[in-house]
Amino acid sequence: MIIFMKKWTALLSVVTLALGLAACNETATPVQDKEVTETSKLTLQEVYDKSMKASEELKSVKGTIDMKQTMSIPSEEMTLDIKSMMDMEYIIEPMQMHQKGTTTMMGVGEGSESQEIDMETYITEDALYVYEGTAAQWMKFPKEMVDQMMGATNQTDPAAQLQPLEEYLEKVEFEQDDENYILTLEGSGEEFTSLVKDQVDEALQSLTGEGNVDLDYTIHSVDYVVHIDKESFQTNKLDMVIDMDMTMDGETINLKMDVKTNFSKFNEINEIVVPQEIIDSAKEI
Secondary structure (H helix, E strand, O other), X not given: OHHHHHHHHHHHHHHOOOOOOOOOOOEOEEOOOOOOOOOOOOEHHHHHHHHHHHHHHOOEEEEEEEEEEEEEEHHHOEEEEEEEEEEEEEEOOOOXXXXXXXXXXXXXXXXXOOEEEEEEEEEOOOOEEEEEOOOOEEEEEOHHHHHHHHHHHHHHOHHHHOHHHHHHHHXXXXXXXXXXXXXXXXXXXXXXXXXHHHHHHHHHHHHHOOOOOXXXXXXXXXXXXXXXXXXXXXEEEEEEXXXXXXXXXXXXXXXEEEEEEEEEOOOOOOOOOOOHHHHHHOEEO
């Protein structure tokens, strides 16, 4: 079960790079909680088109991720609270990634103390290096694992992620402040299942190497708040809250996630280099 949880956590950290926009023909309403002096007359459709173009031209980005998860596993009578803080630099083509941060797990066992784990990962075209604090050792995984991780990460192409949101256009609240367009989507129930299912299924297939992932979903609630910069039309902030059940191989867990991601350094990262000391000291798996 812990392996499944880690796959979901790793998946989420890259999926958050990809969640995008929706489109309709309304202009943005000024936010209510502060004065807005720079209003735009662009419609949501126009913002969508410009954001799609910006996404297609995106070459690299930095993401800062603050993620809280509560995972309830009834069959194990266990509840896990997981807090992660991650900084990630990501180059789209050729795919390279550096991710570093900490994960704190609470509730692993009865009466157990919280456990904080330092995590760091480098992904290049032909190598995957992972540092996990409890082992205090860099590990190098085979190219097959790199291919699986790259397959999952390819699902985070922002342009490719706009399509799943298209069916929810009428439900998007479209606002603006002086610097950003603000898109809000709130919902629950079966109609929102596909918003999560397709992306998660495809990424899990890549991570597990299996053709079909027998994973069923029940979406209790899903809330997205996306901030789009008015000048660059890049997604610079994403807040996501999801309450869902997932069932795999007859076992059901409830997962509550609260993820806040800030994006910066658009197209400013030219190269990610694995330090030579990591290459020399890594244990091959």
